[in-house]
Amino acid sequence: MKNKKRAAFILFCILPTLLIFSIFIVYPVTQVFIKSMYSSSGFGNNEQFIGFANFIELFQDDIFLQSIKNTGFLMLVVPVITLFLSLVFASILSLGELREKHLYRTIFFFPSILSFVVIGILWAFIYHPNMGIVNEVLNWMGLEQFALTWLGSKDTVLWAIALVMVWQAVGYYMVMYLAGMDSIPKELYEAASLDGANAVQQFFKITVPMLWEIIRITIIFSINGVLNISFVLVIVMTGGGPNNSSQVALTYMYKQAFVNANFGYAMAIAVIVFSVSLLLSFISNKLTERETH
Amino acid sequence: MKSIFSKMFILLAIFTIILAGCSSEKEGSSEATTPENGEPEAKSEVLEVAVFQGGYGDAFWKQLAANFEKANPGTKVNVTANPDIGNIIRPKIIAGTPPDVVYLNQTDPSGVTQGLIKEQGLTDLTDLFAGNAIDEDKPLALKILPGVLESVYMSPYGDGKIYMAPYNYNVMGLWYNKTLFDDKGIALPKTWDELLALNSVAKENDRALFTYQGTVPSYLEEILIPAVYSLGGQEALDQMLEYDPEFWKSETALTVLGIFEKIANEENALMNGTVALDHTQSQTSFMQGKAMFIPNGNWFEGEMAEAPREDGFEFGFLGVPTFNAKDPLLALNSVEQMYIPKDAKNPELAKEFLRFMYSEENIKLNGELTKASMAVVGASDIVAEYLSESSYNVFKAVESGMYSMSGNFAPVPAGVNVDPREVLFDQVASIMNKEMTVQEWADKMYEVYSKVEEKK
Numbered sequence: 001m002k003n004k005k006r007a008a009f010i011l012f013c014i015l016p017t018l019l020i021f022s023i024f025i026v027y028p029v030t031q032v033f034i035k036s037m038y039s040s041s042g043f044g045n046n047e048q049f050i051g052f053a054n055f056i057e058l059f060q061d062d063i064f065l066q067s068i069k070n071t072g073f074l075m076l077v078v079p080v081i082t083l084f085l086s087l088v089f090a091s092i093l094s095l096g097e098l099r100e101k102h103l104y105r106t107i108f109f110f111p112s113i114l115s116f117v118v119i120g121i122l123w124a125f126i127y128h129p130n131m132g133i134v135n136e137v138l139n140w141m142g143l144e145q146f147a148l149t150w151l152g153s154k155d156t157v158l159w160a161i162a163l164v165m166v167w168q169a170v171g172y173y174m175v176m177y178l179a180g181m182d183s184i185p186k187e188l189y190e191a192a193s194l195d196g197a198n199a200v201q202q203f204f205k206i207t208v209p210m211l212w213e214i215i216r217i218t219i220i221f222s223i224n225g226v227l228n229i230s231f232v233l234v235i236v237m238t239g240g241g242p243n244n245s246s247q248v249a250l251t252y253m254y255k256q257a258f259v260n261a262n263f264g265y266a267m268a269i270a271v272i273v274f275s276v277s278l279l280l281s282f283i284s285n286k287l288t289e290r291e292t293h
Numbered sequence: 294m295k296s297i298f299s300k301m302f303i304l305l306a307i308f309t310i311i312l313a314g315c316s317s318e319k320e321g322s323s324e325a326t327t328p329e330n331g332e333p334e335a336k337s338e339v340l341e342v343a344v345f346q347g348g349y350g351d352a353f354w355k356q357l358a359a360n361f362e363k364a365n366p367g368t369k370v371n372v373t374a375n376p377d378i379g380n381i382i383r384p385k386i387i388a389g390t391p392p393d394v395v396y397l398n399q400t401d402p403s404g405v406t407q408g409l410i411k412e413q414g415l416t417d418l419t420d421l422f423a424g425n426a427i428d429e430d431k432p433l434a435l436k437i438l439p440g441v442l443e444s445v446y447m448s449p450y451g452d453g454k455i456y457m458a459p460y461n462y463n464v465m466g467l468w469y470n471k472t473l474f475d476d477k478g479i480a481l482p483k484t485w486d487e488l489l490a491l492n493s494v495a496k497e498n499d500r501a502l503f504t505y506q507g508t509v510p511s512y513l514e515e516i517l518i519p520a521v522y523s524l525g526g527q528e529a530l531d532q533m534l535e536y537d538p539e540f541w542k543s544e545t546a547l548t549v550l551g552i553f554e555k556i557a558n559e560e561n562a563l564m565n566g567t568v569a570l571d572h573t574q575s576q577t578s579f580m581q582g583k584a585m586f587i588p589n590g591n592w593f594e595g596e597m598a599e600a601p602r603e604d605g606f607e608f609g610f611l612g613v614p615t616f617n618a619k620d621p622l623l624a625l626n627s628v629e630q631m632y633i634p635k636d637a638k639n640p641e642l643a644k645e646f647l648r649f650m651y652s653e654e655n656i657k658l659n660g661e662l663t664k665a666s667m668a669v670v671g672a673s674d675i676v677a678e679y680l681s682e683s684s685y686n687v688f689k690a691v692e693s694g695m696y697s698m699s700g701n702f703a704p705v706p707a708g709v710n711v712d713p714r715e716v717l718f719d720q721v722a723s724i725m726n727k728e729m730t731v732q733e734w735a736d737k738m739y740e741v742y743s744k745v746e747e748k749k
Contacts, residue, residue: 041408129566152569239508242722261408
């Protein structure tokens with residue numbers, strides 16, 4: 001009797017959240033799956049059920065394949081570099097006896113409070129082929145042959161965007177790691193240094209294992225972050241160019257849905273992106289699983 | 294326990310009321326208009342007008358609405374103006390309560406107009422243009438510039454029915470720095486060969502020959518369409534604009550695309566870094582004297598009013614060179630689109646509004662407030678005093694000798710998931726980076742056009 005009442009109470013308490021969750025998450029997501037089977041312009045009339053035709057066409061669409069490839073590249077490169085740099089910076093700031101510690105912490109975190117659009121515009125000017133600081137510096141150093149059109153060449157554009165994403169995210173994850181490192185007992189480091197372990201050994205043998213749970217979460221955050229942030233940066237900085245070399249899955253989806261009015265086709269892209277990111281999160285979760293002590 | 298229950302219940306109730314309050318507000322306002330429409334000769338009608346607020350601002354629409362209310366007592370016109378109007382009206386269209394009159398171009402990045410065309414979601418305006426103009430005793434169609442209403446831009450389905458109403462008239466082509474050409478005594482090129490030959494002159498003057506809006510390559514349409522027309526005539530142009538794949542096998546296509554390859558391959562012809570620059574960056578570089586020519590429209594001066602420029606810079610409109618020295622220079626024109634969505638509540642009043650807009654008085658008002666000229670016969674004379682100098686020169690050039698042609702890519706049929714126009718101009722970056730040949734470009738377009746043809 002008491003248990004029943006308790007269950008009813010719990011149910012009652014989660015009802016509002018459940019309602020909101022269903023309306024704003026479950027319903028739209030199911031709609032995405034349903035709409036991906038239709039040929040539709042997104043205006044409600046003339047919808048036509050076409051089964052899996054959108055998906056079949058997708059895998060013959062070279063722009064889509066290119067965009068998936070680009071997204072994959074960013075998802076692989078950006079989290080690895082970002083998280084590694086964040087970890088290194090965090091441990092230097094946390095263990096190193098730097099007097100300007102707080103200053104660095106603020107400076108590194110600064111990009112995280114800027115809007116992505118501002119970051120995009122800022123870096124578009126940094127990379128500006130004729131008056132950007134990157135090329136000005138290279139020319140001044142006499143390295144004219146390296147002063148490339150960073151955002152205009154298919155070989156450099158993705159790396160250029162990846163660098164911006166790393167720059168933007170390092171501070172954010174660094175602060176997360178710093179918080180984690182504060183909870184690692186100092187005695188571990190003292191004992192290790194008594195045993196003759198140097199800083200690098202301490203980093204890999206103490207810091208990383210102790211932070212492992214946080215690292216796992218940040219990997220998933222970072223992968224999903226790449227998906228979202230790359231959309232804004234690509235729209236602002238390159239528009240997907242040159243010739244779709246920097247097109248990512250979400251910009252292509254947006255273009256198909258809202259510019260070309262191929263809503264059903266765009267939803268098919270969304271389904272793929274959804275499945276891929278779910279799969280990736282799952283894989284990274286499995287791969288990083290370790291026994292917790 | 295009970296008290297917590299009741300508190301929770303009250304919380305839930307409050308929440309529901311708030312949510313319900315949000316939704317019923319909108320319904321309330323739209324319902325308010327419908328019952329009154331039921332009465333015959335309803336005297337209090339509300340007209341919802343949604344306009345794109347771009348370089349022309351919104352002052353004209355506000356004034357036009359006020360004038361319309363004065364001329365039709367009892368009507369109320371609500372103007373919604375926004376640079377992102379497409380995304381604002383999209384949910385209303387989907388919900389079945391669209392605005393009555395919309396001014397938004399097919400090429401708008403929101404894709405709303407494009408979508409409505411695909412959906413056949415527009416009201417037939419043929420009778421509006423067959424009927425008399427408001428201030429003259431002749432059909433409205435005769436007031437509009439010849440050829441405009443019949444074009445795919447206004448009659449998108451090619452069935453002789455007009456679904457779009459023309460608004461402002463734009464002329465586009467290549468621009469140059471007039472001061473530079475006058476001071477150095479450089480002759481204006483009349484053909485593509487002459488233009489490309491100016492490369493050495495450009496180099497002497499420490500600038501590249503050409504630049505374009507790199508990340509928005511569809512500006513190159515302003516060159517490509519006239520070039521195809523110049524070489525292959527209307528027939529070839531129609532082939533290209535109506536997605537006949539065979540066009541890309543023709544000599545015309547290869548020669549025209551070849552212009553871009555020549556620009557890419559000749560040293561100093563393309564401004565360094567063009568491919569990576571957006572429209573503002575490339576246009577600023579042009580005005581700072583980094584390049585000799587750039588494509589753009591008559592709105593150029595107004596758009597770049599705040600931009601830095603080289604000393605003595607003056608806007609000069611060249612038009613588009615041809616392939617034959619005897620032909621007059623070309624210019625591409627385009628017409629802004631207005632329409633009435635199919636589910637509009639007040640289509641008749643909306644048509645009346647459009648008819649009202651084409652009166653001489655309002656054409657003049659439009660010129661005064663937007664510094665532009667409507668696609669109406671003689672409009673550029675009516676508004677001459679208001680146009681910026683460069684804009685006026687463009688219209689004047691078109692009247693004296695330059696041939697202003699129209700040409701727009703036809704809407705793609707429903708079910709086609711590629712935008713051939715976009716694919717066409719996306720490839721330019723690869724050409725400019727020397728990663729692609731003209732033959733590969735044409736082959737790619739053949740493939741894309743074939744896909745469109747399948748669904749026709």
